[in-house]
């Protein structure tokens with residue numbers, strides 16, 4: 001991949017007609033080292049946030065050895081890239097063929113589930129040639145927890161209720177060599193209290209089941225930084241999770257896991273787009289709802305933006321974006337703050353699209369292509385450069 005100092009140099013060198021994805025390997029490496037060094041347990045990478053092979057290699061090189069995969073395509077991808085990585089199949093509803101292939105061809109032993117039907121499926125699909133159930137299954141029961149502190153809910157689709165959990169945990173214990181409980185508090189959890197609540201529910205489920213639990217997986221949900229969404233430092237999340245974990249009624253050698261997607265990948269990429277037309281306060285740009293800006297269109301996500309021209313005057317105003325396809329829904333309301341004299345032909349950098357951005361691009365209407373280059377400058381915002389920590393520590397009241 002071509003390497004440039006920053007987005008402006010890319011525009012000067014290429015004057016690109018298509019949107020360009022800018023990757024920052026140093027930012028992904030820093031995020032990985034942060035989790036490896038500071039999370040009080042094991043950190044898995046949730047591949048769906050961004051399945052880029054380059055990113056996965058960077059995370060591996062910086063200490064991420066376990067991967068949360070949710071489809072057989074993700075299993076094949078990561079096993080092909082990293083034959084020594086530990087893969088955990090954490091989608092609670094899987095096809096039998098996917099379970100069989102993951103177990104027999106890719107060495108997957110850890111599976112999540114939220115129903116007795118899924119348990120039966122896993123046990124059947126992994127039976128040996130002798131008809132005996134596999135003796136090495138590592139099962140993880142997904143508990144439904146609240147998403148009330150998160151920007152994107154994951155509360156309604158997966159997870160068993162507290163009324164079903166004890167029975168399911170007992171059933172699983174008969175087939176599991178190693179048994180865990182997992183949950184997901186929703187993506188971009190804006191306070192560590194989200195995990196306190198979920199771990200209290202976990203405690204209730206374990207107490208009611210009275211089975212031995214070998215692992216607690218607090219899932220993803222760790223936030224990144226976006227305009228209007230500045231979370232407390234991740235250290236606060238880690239400290240609270242550790243304290244709650246230590247007080248659970250689980251095996252003395254039980255492990256603590258987390259599965260960040262967003263927090264490990266958001267800072268990895270940004271995007272250069274070009275303004276193709278201006279209509280009042282609306283800018284028609286060449287990427288959008290069917291490209292890397294899916295969340296900006298569908299859930300009104302605010303990504304940071306900056307104009308890449310040197311000669312624009314300072315005052316800013318709020319703009320909305322239209323994407324390139326012929327669909328009215330290809331619209332991003334923003335407002336995105338840009339210089340008021342921005343016009344057709346100008347370029348914009350849109351930051352923090354490494355998680356659920358670059359990964360969402362489609363070919364719809366012929367607009368999928370995006371060259372990728374490496375840049376060396378800092379991401380447009382960061383959880384890992386110490387600035388957030390300093391600001392927040394000066395303002396302790398906001399942590400309460």
Ligand SMILES: *Cc1c(COP(=O)(O)O)cnc(C)c1O
Pocket residue numbers: 046048049068090091184186187188219220221222259260261262263355
């Ligand atoms: C999506 C997902 C993750 C990652 O969530 P983030 O909010 O991106 O950290 C982790 N675990 C599971 C099971 C998921 O579905």
